[in-house]
Amino acid sequence: MSVMSGSDQLHVVTSDDITPGRVRFGKSLVWGAAAVLALVALAQFAQTAGWYDFGFDTWRPTLYAYCLWATALCWAQVITRGEHGKRTLFVLPAALFVISLTVFPLLFGLIIAFSNWNLSSLSGRQFNGVANLVQMWNDPFYWNALGNMVIYVLAILVEYAIAFGLALILAGQIRARKFWRVAFLMPLMLSPVAVSWMIGKSMLEPRFGPLARLARSLGIENPSFFESPWMAKLTIMVLDAWTFIPFMMIMLLAGLQAIPKELQEASRVDGATGWKSFWEITFPLMLPVSVTAILIRIIFKLKLADIVITVTSGGPGGATDTVTSFIFREYRERSNVGYGTMLAMVYLVLIVIAMTVLMKFANRLTKPRT
Amino acid sequence: MTDTPVQIFRDSDTDRGFRMKWWASRTAIYGVLAFWAVICLFPIYWTATTSLKMAPNVMQGQMVPFPQSWTPEGDWAKKLFYAPKWKGWESIGLSPQTLSQESTVRAEFLKRFGNSTIVALVSSTLAVVLGAMAAYGLSRFRYKWAWLKNDDILFFFLSQLILPPVVLALPFLVLYKELALLDTRIGLILLYTLSVLPIVIWIMKDQFETIPTELEEAALVDGLSIWGAFLTIIVPIALPGMVAAFILSLVLTWNEYFFAALLTSTHANTLPVMVASQTGSQGINWWSMAALSFAAILPLIVIGVVLERFIIKGMAAGAVK
Numbered sequence: 114m115s116v117m118s119g120s121d122q123l124h125v126v127t128s129d130d131i132t133p134g135r136v137r138f139g140k141s142l143v144w145g146a147a148a149v150l151a152l153v154a155l156a157q158f159a160q161t162a163g164w165y166d167f168g169f170d171t172w173r174p175t176l177y178a179y180c181l182w183a184t185a186l187c188w189a190q191v192i193t194r195g196e197h198g199k200r201t202l203f204v205l206p207a208a209l210f211v212i213s214l215t216v217f218p219l220l221f222g223l224i225i226a227f228s229n230w231n232l233s234s235l236s237g238r239q240f241n242g243v244a245n246l247v248q249m250w251n252d253p254f255y256w257n258a259l260g261n262m263v264i265y266v267l268a269i270l271v272e273y274a275i276a277f278g279l280a281l282i283l284a285g286q287i288r289a290r291k292f293w294r295v296a297f298l299m300p301l302m303l304s305p306v307a308v309s310w311m312i313g314k315s316m317l318e319p320r321f322g323p324l325a326r327l328a329r330s331l332g333i334e335n336p337s338f339f340e341s342p343w344m345a346k347l348t349i350m351v352l353d354a355w356t357f358i359p360f361m362m363i364m365l366l367a368g369l370q371a372i373p374k375e376l377q378e379a380s381r382v383d384g385a386t387g388w389k390s391f392w393e394i395t396f397p398l399m400l401p402v403s404v405t406a407i408l409i410r411i412i413f414k415l416k417l418a419d420i421v422i423t424v425t426s427g428g429p430g431g432a433t434d435t436v437t438s439f440i441f442r443e444y445r446e447r448s449n450v451g452y453g454t455m456l457a458m459v460y461l462v463l464i465v466i467a468m469t470v471l472m473k474f475a476n477r478l479t480k481p482r483t
Numbered sequence: 484m485t486d487t488p489v490q491i492f493r494d495s496d497t498d499r500g501f502r503m504k505w506w507a508s509r510t511a512i513y514g515v516l517a518f519w520a521v522i523c524l525f526p527i528y529w530t531a532t533t534s535l536k537m538a539p540n541v542m543q544g545q546m547v548p549f550p551q552s553w554t555p556e557g558d559w560a561k562k563l564f565y566a567p568k569w570k571g572w573e574s575i576g577l578s579p580q581t582l583s584q585e586s587t588v589r590a591e592f593l594k595r596f597g598n599s600t601i602v603a604l605v606s607s608t609l610a611v612v613l614g615a616m617a618a619y620g621l622s623r624f625r626y627k628w629a630w631l632k633n634d635d636i637l638f639f640f641l642s643q644l645i646l647p648p649v650v651l652a653l654p655f656l657v658l659y660k661e662l663a664l665l666d667t668r669i670g671l672i673l674l675y676t677l678s679v680l681p682i683v684i685w686i687m688k689d690q691f692e693t694i695p696t697e698l699e700e701a702a703l704v705d706g707l708s709i710w711g712a713f714l715t716i717i718v719p720i721a722l723p724g725m726v727a728a729f730i731l732s733l734v735l736t737w738n739e740y741f742f743a744a745l746l747t748s749t750h751a752n753t754l755p756v757m758v759a760s761q762t763g764s765q766g767i768n769w770w771s772m773a774a775l776s777f778a779a780i781l782p783l784i785v786i787g788v789v790l791e792r793f794i795i796k797g798m799a800a801g802a803v804k
Contacts, residue, residue, distance in 0.1 A: 123623040123696045171663040199709055203620025204636065207613040207680065211643060214677045215651065222654035232657070279519060282512055295791050296520040299527065302787040302794075304738035306755040307776040311530045315769055321541050323529065355522070360798065367799030409644075416647050419740040423759045437649040437741065444745075450653045457650040468645055 129195030139192035146178075146185035153178040183209050226455040233448045245455035255456055257431050258439040259463070261346070265417060265435065268350045269410050273403070275354075276361035281395075283362070284369040301359040305419040313352055313424035339425055342432030349433045352420050357413060361406045368402030369395070404475045411471070415464055436460045527784065533773035535567035541769050571770030575778065592757070592778070599737055599753040602668055606675035607732035611725055613676070614683030619713060621684075622691040623699070637688070644681045648741050656745060668751045674742050679732040686731070689800040690724030691717070727797030730790050734783060754779045 154175050156167045187205055190198035226245060230238040249255055283293060300308070316322045317338040328336035339345045372395065380394045418437035421427060427434040427442055434442075436456070444453045533541070535548050549564035569578035576582070576589025620626070621637050628636070655674065656665070664670035694717060702712040718725070740755040747756060758779050761772055787794065 122625060123699055172661045173663055176662050196709070200620060200624045201626070202616075202710075203624070203713075204617045204626060207617035207640070207684070208636070210613055211640065211677065211680065214673060215643060215646065218651055218654040218658060221658065222650065225654060225657065230657075232660075278515075282515060285512070287512065287516065291791075293516050293520065294795070295788055296523050298787055298791060298794065299523050299784065302734055302783040303527075303780045304740070304755050304758070304783070306738075306740045306759045307530075307780045308526070310758060310761075310772055310776050311526045315533065315773070316526060316529055321544060321769075323544065323546070326544055359523075363795050363798045367795075412644055415645075416649075416741075418649070419755070419759075422740075422744075437647060440649050440653075441741070441745070444653065450657055454650075454653045457647070457653065460647065461650045464645060464647065 131195050136193045139189040142185045143189045146182040150178040150182045222454050226458045228451045230451040231449050245452050254431050258434040258436045272354045276358050279362045280365035298359050300356050309420045309423040345433045364406040368399050401479045530773050530777045534571040534777050536770050537568050540565040571774035574771035595754045595757040602671050603736040606672045606736050607729050609676045610679045610683045610732050611729045615687045618684045618687035640684045641681050652745050666747045666750050675736040683728040686728040686800040690721045727793040730793045731797040
């Protein structure tokens with residue numbers, strides 16, 4: 114993630130004359146819209162509490178009022194601050210969008226996480242303190258899922274090695290480069306759900322699947338890919354790797370192509386060949402790209418769910434569960450949003466800690482030589 | 484005098500050795516390439532051909548569809564070739580015979596297909612518009628909102644990547660229920676836009692930083708406003724990056740399953756949900772499943788083949804600094 118240099122920014126001197134009346138108008142616009150929002154929300158609250166019937170069936174009117182307020186806020190930027198407001202207008206819509214769609218639900222999620230809330234029962238939400246945390250602590254399946262995530266993430270190293278090898282070949286002198294690139298990119302384009310049927314359910318089918326036939330012709334009797342826990346885990350890893358190796362490969366390829374040719378030529382003149390040239394020149398130069406690729410891959414891996422949900426639904430005995438698929442199943446079976454949200458929140462905290470440590474470590478790895 | 488032939492002989496020996504080595508490495512490289520290409524493409528081939536199979540073909544494991552009348556005699560041919568049938572495509576109403584008839588299964592499929600298309604297109608467009616604006620602002624101006632400076636704002640946007648969908652899923656489920664957005668396309672569009680926005684901002688920021696600021700300075704001197712300069716001068720130049728970001732978002736949103744499975748039930752189902760709901764039921768025919776899967780991945784195969792360079796450009800952005 115890049116660090117911005119201040120020098121390439123746009124510096125324009127502007128002279129706006131903004132009359133006090135215009136500022137007043139802009140401010141009243143924002144506050145007016147905010148007042149409307151507050152009123153609508155209040156009315157809605159009164160409605161849900163059963164004090165008075167405004168005819169608001171859902172919270173939709175509040176949503177509309179919120180959109181109105183957001184628009185007013187953006188518009189008022191230009192009115193009250195002129196040219197500077199126009200600049201703010203570039204970033205403000207995206208920021209408002211992200212804040213209202215993540216920060217607000219996250220805060221809301223915190224409330225849910227500490228409650229017992231079965232969506233299918235009529236009793237509604239009940240605050241239950243740390244009961245969810247206690248339940249989580251004693252839930253072997255959650256810890257099992259977390260353990261699985263660690264194993265899944267470790268598999269990225271193998272994916273990285275394969276992707277690097279392919280990228281090296283693709284960056285070399287080969288014919289029909291475009292064909293190979295398109296072919297290698299294909300798995301990434303396919304929807305994981307379709308892939309999980311195509312490969313997970315039909316090609317790996319123990320009786321008629323072509324891979325099972327192949328395994329049988331190689332002398333393995335009764336090949337099964339999802340029966341023993343480790344085999345199932347491995348199969349899921351392979352399936353996921355199949356989809357995402359192209360992603361790493363493309364990033365590494367871009368990195369390889371950015372290495373100046375002179376460096377490799379110089380190393381060849383100096384007598385370094387093959388392995389040596391790779392370890393002494395290419396690999397160190399590729400370190401920053403590799404770190405970026407691996408970090409992004411880890412981020413994607415932590416979201417792994419669709420393949421697991423559709424192929425094994427966590428089985429056998431939770432051996433292939435990821436945290437996401439576990440929570441998904443937990444919700445589907447008991448429709449208790451409170452417990453699921455607590456699990457997700459704990460997962461988020463763990464991820465943030467792990468990613469921060471990893472990024473610190475990665476920074477040190479890429480910038481040690483001073 | 485006698486030295487010369489010996490000299491030539493020795494040279495050609497090393498020469499031959501060198502050439503041997505060269506051929507060996509070429510064979511190895513193309514061997515690896517071909518091997519990996521088979522790994523990447525065989526599942527697609529398998530799905531496409533399975534959609535033309537019937538029960539006996541599945542059980543006997545024949546691999547190559549071949550017109551019956553041309554099939555040569557012999558056991559090996561029987562093991563390899565089978566006569567293609569449209570059975571699988573019939574089951575989603577897309578075989579040549581059923582195409583002209585009314586078909587409820589096709590209507591169902593087209594509805595899901597339409598949902599997927601609308602959701603993917605709208606959310607990708609929205610993400611590219613919002614993301615391009617934000618990335619442009621962050622690459623050109625200096626902001627200070629409260630204690631947040633440019634780098635912090637950028638980090639705020641990019642950090643959304645780390646947020647796993649499962650954290651948002653259940654709160655959104657409850658919120659959407661209150662807002663009557665459950666099982667609507669708008670609800671999905673909002674979430675999908677959110678999930679691809681960081682990637683778009685990343686790609687677009689990279690793109691805008693390659694465009695010199697002198698361009699806008701000249702435009703501003705000529706009397707354009709900053710938004711005028713952005714829309715008429717910068718956006719056309721940054722178009723390749725925008726296309727790359729758009730295509731990448733399209734791929735991600737078309738394939739998304741988790742949110743769609745949780746937040747939709749009957750009206751706004753997307754294709755992945757439809758495919759997944761079929762895999763769950765036992766006794767579903769392989770050929771119908773293959774036809775459905777293939778129909779679901781076909782648009783992306785086409786996009787991948789035609790627009791490959793944009794996808795690669797998008798993914799390479801930010802890899803190289």
